[in-house]
Structure formats: structure tokens, C-alpha cells
Amino acid sequence: MSTQEIEPLDVERIREDFPILARKVGGDVTVPGEGPGDDTPLVYLDNAATSQTPEQVVEVIADYYRSYNANVHRGIHSLSQEASVAYEEAHDRVAEFVGADGREEIIFTKNTTEAMNTVAYAWGLAELGPGDEVILTEMEHHASLVTWQQIGKKTGADVRYVRVDENGRLDMDHARELVTDDTRMVSAVHVSNTLGTVNPVEELADLAHDHGALIFVDGAQSVPNRPVDVTELDADFFAFSGHKMCGPTGVGVLYGKRRLLEEMQPYLYGGEMIRKVTYEDATWEDLPWKFEAGTPVICQGIALAAACDYLDEIGLERIQAHEEGLAEYAYDRLREYDDVEIYGPPGDDRGGLVAFNLDGVHAHDLSSILNDYGVAIRAGDHCTQPLHDKLGVAASARASFYLYNTRAEVDTLVEAVDAARDLFA
Template identity: 50%
Template structure:
């Protein structure tokens, strides 16, 4: 199925913004939702709305079957060994914080090292800053190459026998850099460290096999992969999850509660305190069905061709700075000389073109780039070359509008 046909499956894209057909180029922030996902959410609330795991009535059984069925879909989607390794969270941020607070605070101490990169999203920096403060561990950064990639030689030099945790994004939400997380995991394991991968920008755009990557933890969000907001996934190796303590306590996650002590349910439920995100899980399951039917290989190939075309067309614009490596995922971060990215995004919005402007929750990377902010166009399976052409035309109009600065 081509991108134009796929676009028809997304109701929100069939509208005008400021008198122009919508061009949505902000999927790295959140993707749009196909009708099948919207319908799955509607059907749950319309026909099956009930709490899960507790009731024996028909609605409760149907809701539980769909909720746990979504977990199995996730397991197959990332090729986890067991559905017990799939924990539903509120999103990537919560998943990373769960590992930081539960595993990090219990297993790190003074003299240990936590290794990350300067390109990380704030959600994969701040939790480790906090762990370092509490435990006395040292936070270290793998240096970036000039094009925004990392060198495995630098990885080997940075990760030492004192390193206990390595945390790295699969794909940069600013540079589009695709990190060699499999190779980094192997280096981490050689030194006795564990590896967490922030897969928020990875899972939506390429096949992910957690067993092949051999990462210890992998985190991602539904809303960036055609699913609903408010739900994500933490995958973990079973022996690590078994040894970790929950970080939220209450209903659903308990086995027995006594007056002065309690015991926990088995995996994955010990990490899912309270009424779970039932509709969100069902919506995520529907999104996985949708992406699987389209094909992750096809999506990755489409984005690769589209970003190649976009780079070529954007480079025809005088005074544009493009950040990141040549080989990248489906996003392009840029600035027009002397035009603030918020002004660029405002003019583009007037043309019906949605891009992101700001620091993209990556302020250390902005400092490394020596900018305060950038504009970002991010592509997905529903974008076309015509969308790129509209973007280029909009940027040329931006230059005309701010012509006195060129």
C-alpha cells in the first residue's frame, strides 16, 4: 500500500489548516491515529468497558481478554520470550523511571558509573542524574562525533569495569541518528553492565527484536506508533525484573496484604499498580495490528526514501543549516539563518504545515550544536514527496517574509 492510500486511513489528515490542506510533519512528537485504532478504543468503551482481572462477569472477562491479548501482541511485536516481560506503563518516561528508581537505586553505589550520551532525551538524562545524586554513582557521557553519531571506539573507552548501567536512545529525536545499540549492549555486558534502550523513536519505524539486540531493558510509547497517548511499554529481561521491587503500590499489584507487610503478584502485574490503562493497551494492540499489516520493513524503506528526497530538496534552499548524519531515520532538524525556529514554524503553520520548534527535550544536545532551538520535520508512513515539496515551498516563503535578514 502506498503512502497516499495509507493517508486515507487517517481521518485527521483530511482537513484544512489556515485554509490549506494539512501537511503533518510532527510524528516524532506524536503520530496520528488510523481509523482502526480509533474504532478499537470506541468499541471498548461502547461494548466492553469494565475493570480487568477482578470480575467474573462477561464484560470483565472480555475486557481482560483484550487487555492481556494486547500484551501478547506486544510480545510478538518486539520478540520477547514471554509476555511476563512486557509491562504496561504510562509511556517511555515512566518506563525509564521505573528502571532508574527500582533497579538503579538498588544496584548502584558510590564509585559505580552510569554511561549515557549527550543526545539523549531529557527522559533518559534526568532519571540518571537523580540516581547518581542518591547513590553517589558517577554520570559519564560517550562523546559525539562531528556528525552527531557515536564511535564504538569511544564507547569502549567510556564504558569501564566500574560501569553498572548504560542507557541510550535507539534513534535520536533531534538528529535522526540510529545508534548501534546491539553493539553497545555487547560492550556493556563485557564489562558487567546492563543496557537500557530508549526505543521511543525506534519501535514505530523499524523492526525491533529485543532478543537479537540483547538489551536488558527496552522502553517505548504507543502514541508515537499510531496508538493512543498515555500508555507505553517496559520490556526487561526476566531475571532482572524478578529481582526488582515495584515503584507503585496499591491495588492490582498485590498478592496478599497483611496489617504490617504485603507480598506482590508475579510478573508483569507487580509493576502495574492500580486500575491499568485498559483502553490504552487495547488501542496499542490495534496499532500493532495496523503496523504489522502495513509491514515494518516497508515503513522503514518508505521513510528512508522520503528523507533522502527531503534532504536533497532542502539543500536547494540558501541559508539552511541541517543537523545530523547523512544516514538517518525519518526526520530532519534544521534552522534558517537568522530566523528563530519558532518564527519558521509559525509561518509554516500559516501554510498548513505542522513542524516542531524548540529544544525538543534535548537541551544538552542543543548546547553541543551551539543553538538554542531548532525546527524539525519528522516523517511517517502517511507522508509523501508532495508533503516535502510543500515544506520546501513554505520555507522559501519564510525566507521571503524575513527577507531583510538574508
């Protein structure tokens, strides 16, 4: 389906589900005619860090604590039974949402970072050794880069990086040079949280599998805003976070192919994940519970399933078209200025975010000024310090969009950038 055929979102109706968007904010700019004050409407453009949560999901959280708050799989009383069923069904719902083959392939973690570490420690420490290779990209989030870097140090495996070209795209010719029969794991971000680049993860999966390697896809910036089917991607592992997709904080997801998860040994031990324990040894529960040690993220997991319902009801194709349209519009507006440098591919070839810098203004200062105008963006290295080093900048400002943002909010962003320019002139 082309973008032209996709029904646009009713953004004003959607915004009613997010009361926080009606907040008034602002900074110290209070002089009439010189800028907004504390009654400035919030323009929330930090969605790549954390999205807002709709009332429908908040109500699910409240209902859990009001009605059936109990631990799971540990009691025969009614509340425990109700919580256990809801928690297990949440795994089923998330599996359906990303095209997994059942709850056994869905591990609830506390975020994408923990999902990465689960594979790195449970698989990497056991499988990697000197002479093995792990292939990453230069645009990896620290959750991937640092994790595999440190596993490489522990195991002696070599960690190498696929280049990013001058347009912010992955150099696939370089990828084909790096991935060899010594490669054991390819780990790649699906959508870059700095460049907005949408990586060809299907092609990377084919390349990895042709050499007998596995692929881990970081889907933190893709699952919230586009249809993702892990089976079609042929990902061996895939991770994402609830708080970027209208869900609560404190819950993430690790998808793994069942045969791989069955072969892996857990690296967190304790209650919930055991079947039998003696003073000499222990055996593990079935999937997915053997990787969910201790009291799990019960309420968060149930609420994540509700977030999946919410996004599916609106339509991921529509969300993707809307978000990418806003990013293209922001790219075009900012590109009108010679003193603004934008990072990543062209506006019609990126996910829903734009990272940029204004000449002569540090990204942190720019973010502070934008805050005075009610505009919330991210400023810093976005957990991609090596990529920023490659770009030759210490930090960048990042505006990231979601289903409830509007073109008028992009205009407010640009007006605030204009004000920053005038202030530092």
C-alpha cells in the same frame, strides 16, 4: 532485503485510514497571491512527537467503551472477564511485536518516560552506589538524561556521556573508553529524535555485557518505523510509547528480561500489583502485574495491540524504507540552500526526521510561518537541551515523517521555508 526490493507503500490508500489528514488548516495569510488561507490542506510533519491514529485503532477504542468497559482482574462478571482477557492478550501481542519472550516481559506504563523511571527507581536505587557508573550518550532525550542524572545524585553513582562527533554520530571509540568494569548501566537512544542518528545499539549491548553492565535502549523513535527484536538486540531493558506508533496516548511499554524483572522490587504500590496484604507486610503479584499498580491502562493497552496489528499488516520494512526515503529527500532539498543548517548524519544515513535552522529566523518563528502554510512541524529543543547547547543553538525546526507522508508534502515544506526566507529578508 535491499531498499530496491521492498514494495513501496500505497500512501494514498493508507491516508484514507487517517481522516484527520483531510483537514484544512492555515493561519493569517489570506491575501490572494501571498499565501494560503484557512482552507489550506494539513501537512502533518510532527510524527516524532506524536503520530496520527488510524480508524482501525480508533474503532477498537470505541468498541471497548461501547461494549465491555470494566476494570480488569477484579470482577467475575462478564464485562470484567472480557476486559481482562483482552488486556492480557494485548501484552501477548506487544511481546510478539518486539520479540519478547512472553507477556511476563512486557510492562504497560503510560509512556517511555515512565518506563525509564520504573527501571531507574526499581533497579537503580537498589543497585547503584558511589563508585558505580552510568553511561549515557550526548544525544539522549530528557526522559533518559534527567532520570539517570537524578538517580546518580541520589545514589552517588557517576553519570558520564559518550561524545557525539561533528557528523552527529556516536563516537564509539569514546564509548569503549568510558565503559569499564565499574559501569553498571548503559542507557542509549536507538534513533535520535533530534539528529536522526541510528545508533549501533547491538554493539553497545555487547560492550556493556563484556563489562558486566546492563543496557537500556530508548526505542521511542525506532519501534514505530522499523523491525525491532529485543532478543536479537540483547537489550536488558527497552522502552517505547504507543502514541508514536499509530496507537493512543497514555500507554507506553517497558520490556525487561524476565530474570531482571523478577529480581526487581516494585516502586509503585497499591491495588492490582499485590498478592497478599496484612497490616505488617505485603507480597507482590506475578509479572507483569507487579509493576502495574492501580487501575492500569486497559483501553490504551488493547488499542496499542491493534496498532501493532495495523503496522504489521502494512509491513515495518516498507514503513522504514518509505520514511527514510522521505527524510533523504527532505535533506537533499533543504541542503540546496546555503542559509539552511541541517543537524545530524547525511540524508542516506538517518532515521525519518530532519532538524534544521534557517539563518536569521528563530525556529519558533519559522514554525509559526509554516503553520500559515498548513505545515505542522516541531520547533524547540526537542527535549535535548544539552545536545542543542553542544550544537550551539537554542532551538531547531524538526520535520519528521511517517507512513502517510508524501514527497509532495516535503515540497510544500520547502516552499514554506522559502516564504519564511522572503519574509525575513
